Structures are given as structure tokens and as C-alpha cells.
Amino acid sequence: VSTTVAITLSYRGTAYAGWQRQANAPTVQQAVEEALARLCGESVRVVGAGRTDAGVHARGQVASCALARALPERSLVHGLDHHLPADVRALAAAVMPPGFDARRCAAAKEYRYRLVRAEVLSPLDAPAAVRAPRGLELAPLRDATARLVGRHDFAAFALAGGSHASSVRTVHLAEWIELGPRLVLRVVGDGFLRGMVRSLVGTLLEVGVGRRTPEAFARLLGGGARCDAGPTAPPEGLVLERVAYPAPWAAAGAGEVDLAAPVDPATLW
Amino acid sequence: VSTTVAITLSYRGTAYAGWQRQANAPTVQQAVEEALARLCGESVRVVGAGRTDAGVHARGQVASCALARALPERSLVHGLDHHLPADVRALAAAVMPPGFDARRCAAAKEYRYRLVRAEVLSPLDAPAAVRAPRGLELAPLRDATARLVGRHDFAAFALAGGSHASSVRTVHLAEWIELGPRLVLRVVGDGFLRGMVRSLVGTLLEVGVGRRTPEAFARLLGGGARCDAGPTAPPEGLVLERVAYPAPWAAAGAGEVDLAAPVDPATLW
Numbered sequence: 001v002s003t004t005v006a007i008t009l010s011y012r013g014t015a016y017a018g019w020q021r022q023a024n025a026p027t028v029q030q031a032v033e034e035a036l037a038r039l040c041g042e043s044v045r046v047v048g049a050g051r052t053d054a055g056v057h058a059r060g061q062v063a064s065c066a067l068a069r070a071l072p073e074r075s076l077v078h079g080l081d082h083h084l085p086a087d088v089r090a091l092a093a094a095v096m097p098p099g100f101d102a103r104r105c106a107a108a109k110e111y112r113y114r115l116v117r118a119e120v121l122s123p124l125d126a127p128a129a130v131r132a133p134r135g136l137e138l139a140p141l142r143d144a145t146a147r148l149v150g151r152h153d154f155a156a157f158a159l160a161g162g163s164h165a166s167s168v169r170t171v172h173l174a175e176w177i178e179l180g181p182r183l184v185l186r187v188v189g190d191g192f193l194r195g196m197v198r199s200l201v202g203t204l205l206e207v208g209v210g211r212r213t214p215e216a217f218a219r220l221l222g223g224g225a226r227c228d229a230g231p232t233a234p235p236e237g238l239v240l241e242r243v244a245y246p247a248p249w250a251a252a253g254a255g256e257v258d259l260a261a262p263v264d265p266a267t268l269w
Numbered sequence: 270v271s272t273t274v275a276i277t278l279s280y281r282g283t284a285y286a287g288w289q290r291q292a293n294a295p296t297v298q299q300a301v302e303e304a305l306a307r308l309c310g311e312s313v314r315v316v317g318a319g320r321t322d323a324g325v326h327a328r329g330q331v332a333s334c335a336l337a338r339a340l341p342e343r344s345l346v347h348g349l350d351h352h353l354p355a356d357v358r359a360l361a362a363a364v365m366p367p368g369f370d371a372r373r374c375a376a377a378k379e380y381r382y383r384l385v386r387a388e389v390l391s392p393l394d395a396p397a398a399v400r401a402p403r404g405l406e407l408a409p410l411r412d413a414t415a416r417l418v419g420r421h422d423f424a425a426f427a428l429a430g431g432s433h434a435s436s437v438r439t440v441h442l443a444e445w446i447e448l449g450p451r452l453v454l455r456v457v458g459d460g461f462l463r464g465m466v467r468s469l470v471g472t473l474l475e476v477g478v479g480r481r482t483p484e485a486f487a488r489l490l491g492g493g494a495r496c497d498a499g500p501t502a503p504p505e506g507l508v509l510e511r512v513a514y515p516a517p518w519a520a521a522g523a524g525e526v527d528l529a530a531p532v533d534p535a536t537l538w
């Protein structure tokens with residue numbers, strides 16, 4: 001009999017080839033599995049709610065695994081952090097009812113993309129933000145972004161290499177919040193294709209600088225090829241912020257419930 | 270004839286033994302002087318407004334120097350950034366009237382200290398924040414902090430090794446701002462002794478957890494020995510945010526003017 005646990009993770013993705021294990025490159029999944037193996041003395045496979053790409057960060061990634069030997073939740077968090085590299089941290093852990101799978105049970109995820117309007121980016125912002133393009137205008141950017149909300153075919157925004165049968169996804173919330181010279185995109189959806197948020201950001205920024213109209217952007221939401229959309233925005237601006245689970249799982253301590261609720265702007269950066 | 274320039278710098282201090290040049294350790298001053306030497310082909314001495322300690326960061330350090338060959342301001346910024354390491358950036362440059370000295374002309378500086386109430390700190394916050402002590406209460410913390418404002422003898426908060434004739438300084442503003450689980454101390458003053466902000470934070474946090482009363486804290490502001498005050502808070506939470514210069518220098522493009530004005534809380538992190 002094994003115990004299923006949910007682990008909330010935060011990481012700086014700069015040094016990793018993304019979440020998912022690869023043969024020849026360091027990944028966050030591998031770092032977590034190795035830390036669990038050292039802590040628990042068993043070989044553990046971990047499932048992450050979001051398969052973040054190379055260089056993408058997380059504040060609230062959720063991972064699940066089955067442990068033969070259960071540890072108290074606090075011991076699991078502090079034990080893991082003892083064995084994890086400094087750029088990956090377990091923030092919380094919860095023992096879950098059997099059947100919990102961080103990826104399959106996830107109901108929604110929130111990603112944020114951070115821009116700074118500045119000639120030069122401060123090294124204090126640079127790990128998790130990028131410079132806004134010159135001449136970026138908020139009105140068209142917001143016009144196009146609002147059209148994301150709803151059920152659409154995001155085929156034009158999917159990088160090759162994803163493993164999804166369908167490219168239809170539902171976006172619950174998409175908004176840019178202005179914090180002085182900073183701009184944060186919040187996007188909440190039931191699921192995201194590989195590279196989808198960064199392709200959306202790259203294309204939305206083309207609208208923001210006048211190279212594409214909001215209407216032309218909206219037409220891409222009916223399907224299309226990747227070459228119809230704009231460039232893929234750099235990974236360092238993107239953070240997987242939170243993962244939401246339906247009430248029974250959330251009540252047991254995994255993730256959050258209502259991602260579309262308003263957020264205090266002072267906590268967005 | 271040389272040209273005096275003011276350069277606004279931001280750096281992540283983690284890898285540096287502070288601002289000021291040392292014989293056997295890398296410093297930010299040395300990094301800036303070496304980049305200037307490579308860019309301008311001359312040996313340049315740079316003066317920084319604040320001599321930040323080892324591990325302390327800056328968003329708006331101001332440095333001055335005299336250049337035999339003047340460069341256009343944008344070329345100076347981008348040329349410096351080409352030669353600087355990634356954790357130090359020139360954000361702006363301005364040609365100043367003769368006589369400008371970033372340290373001697375500075376009228377006030379703002380430092381911020383950042384705490385997070387969390388069991389574990391996210392690696393995205395960790396470079397420039399520290400965990401708040403358990404049981405920290407805002408009411409006594411704010412009571413003690415408000416007493417800082419005014420002209421006091423900060424001898425009890427000065428680390429050895431400073432070069433100041435007097436330990437009397439004036440604090441114009443000192444306040445903690447709560448941003449969800451985050452806490453930011455803003456402190457604006459006409460000058461700061463070596464290690465002063467971190468000693469103040471360490472002692473204020475003792476008040477916040479009930480180990481010292483606001484009244485006992487206030488008594489330290491009449492002078493005292495370093496051993497009368499609390500521990501020195503870790504450097505990674507501290508950032509030199511801005512430097513203010515009197516109107517003629519500020520008008521020429523160096524720093525800011527009114528540091529005590531209210532700041533949008535959404536821009537504090």
C-alpha cells in the first residue's frame with residue numbers, strides 16, 4: 001500500500017530544460033525525483049500538473065507521487081528542500097486520497113507573463129521578466145487579449161511536439177494589469193498546449209505595437225497553422241503561478257479553487 | 270578638460286563583496302570601473318552614492334565619474350551594459366555640470382527591506398527577500414518603526430569599519446507596507462551608517478516578535494553601543510532603491526527629488 005502525496009513546488013527555470021525528464025539535459029522533474037529518492041530511499045516517479053518548457057518558472061506547480069513510506073507533511077517539505085538544488089523548492093505537501101494525479105485531476109491553471117517598460121531591465125527583475133517592446137500600446141493589446149476568453153481552437157499557438165489529441169481549450173480569464181512601468185498578463189484556462197502562452201504573448205505583442213489588428217488576432221482563434229501566428233515570446237517572462245483542483249482534491253490540500261477571482265495587484269509581481 | 274557623468278546602476282549583489290573596491294574580492298565598483306575602462310579606453314575612478322555591503326542589492330545606485338572622452342548618454346548606457354557582467358546593469362546616464370559627486374551631493378537615499386511570511390521562500394523571491402520570523406506582529410513593528418523618523422544618534426546601529434565622524438543622521442520616512450504575505454520596509458534618510466539599515470531591521474524584528482518593546486527600541490536612538498541593539502538582518506533582503514539630489518543636480522538628470530512621497534504599493538516588490 002502506498003501513500004499519494006501532492007507537493008507544491010516553486011522553481012526558477014533558468015537552468016533547466018523544462019519540467020519533463022529528458023535523456024541528456026537537467027529537468028525539474030528529475031531534480032524532484034532525485035531529491036525524493038534520497039529522502040525516502042525509494043525510486044519515485046513524479047507527475048507535474050504543468051509541463052513547463054525550458055527556462056519557464058513556477059510559483060505553484062503541483063506534483064503528485066506515490067510513496068511506499070509516508071512521511072509527515074512538514075518533514076516531507078523540509079526533507080525535500082534539504083536535498084533539492086537552491087533553484088527548486090517544495091513549498092507545501094499534502095497527503096491525498098488515492099487516485100489523485102496532479103495532471104489528470106487539474107481543473108485549471110494560471111500562468112503569468114511579466115513585462116517591464118524600460119530601456120534596460122534591472123538584474124533584480126531579469127530572471128522572471130522581459131522588456132516590453134518599444135511603442136507597446138495597451139488599448140489594442142487589451143482588446144485582443146479579451147477575445148481569448150472562451151472556448152477556442154488554439155492550433156495556431158501550439159508548438160510541435162505536444163501530445164494533445166485536440167487543440168481546443170477554454171480560457172476563463174485573460175487580462176493585462178499595469179503596475180507603474182510593469183505589465184503582467186494573467187491567463188487562466190482549463191489547459192494549455194505546448195508553448196501556447198508564449199505564442200499567445202508573442203502574437204498579442206504584435207497587436208500591441210500595431211503590426212496586427214485585434215480582429216486578425218481573433219481570426220487565429222478559429223484554428224490555423226503555427227506560421228499564421230506571431231513569434232514565441234521568451235521563456236524567462238513566463239511563470240506557472242497556480243493550479244486549481246475540484247473541491248474534493250482541493251479540500252484535501254492540493255492547489256487552489258477559484259483562479260478567476262480578482263487578485264490584489266500589489267501581489268502580482 | 271573632462272566630462273562629469275552620473276550613471277544609474279542596478280545590481281544583484283549576491284556575488285559581490287559590496288560596492289567598494291577591495292584588494293582580494295570582487296566588488297561592484299571594480300566591475301563598473303573595468304567596464305568603463307574597456308568602453309572608454311581610459312582608467313576611470315567611480316564614486317557611488319551608497320557604499321552597499323556584501324550581498325546587498327541596488328535598483329537605483331548612482332555613480333559619478335569624470336571621462337576624458339565624452340560619449341553620448343545612450344551609447345554610454347548600452348556600451349557599459351555590453352561590458353558589464355549580467356548581474357550589474359547601467360540603466361541611465363546623464364552628463365552633469367562640473368562638480369557633481371554622487372556621494373557628496375546626495376541629499377537622501379531610500380532603502381527597502383523585503384520579507385515574506387512563508388514557511389519556505391520561493392526561489393523567485395529568494396535573491397532579494399528573506400523569510401519573516403515566525404510570530405511577527407505588525408502593530409509593535411510599526412510602532413517602533415515610526416519612532417525612527419527624525420534626527421537621532423544611530424551609534425547603536427553602526428557596524429565597525431565605517432568612516433563617519435558623527436553617528437547622527439536624519440530619517441525622513443520609515444514605514445512597513447503589507448502586500449498580502451509580503452512586507453516591505455521603506456526607509457528614507459539623509460545618510461546611513463555602515464550596516465545601519467540591517468541593524469535597524471534586525472532590532473525592529475525583535476520588537477515585532479515581542480523580544481523587545483517599542484520603548485526600549487526608542488531608547489537606542491539616543492546613542493548606545495552596537496551590542497545594545499539586535500542582530501544584523503541578512504543582506505539579501507536589502508536594496509538601495511533610489512538616491513535624491515538637490516534641484517540643480519536632479520534637473521541635470523541625476524537621481525530623483527522627493528523620496529518621501531507616497532509610492533504605488535503595486536510597484537514596491
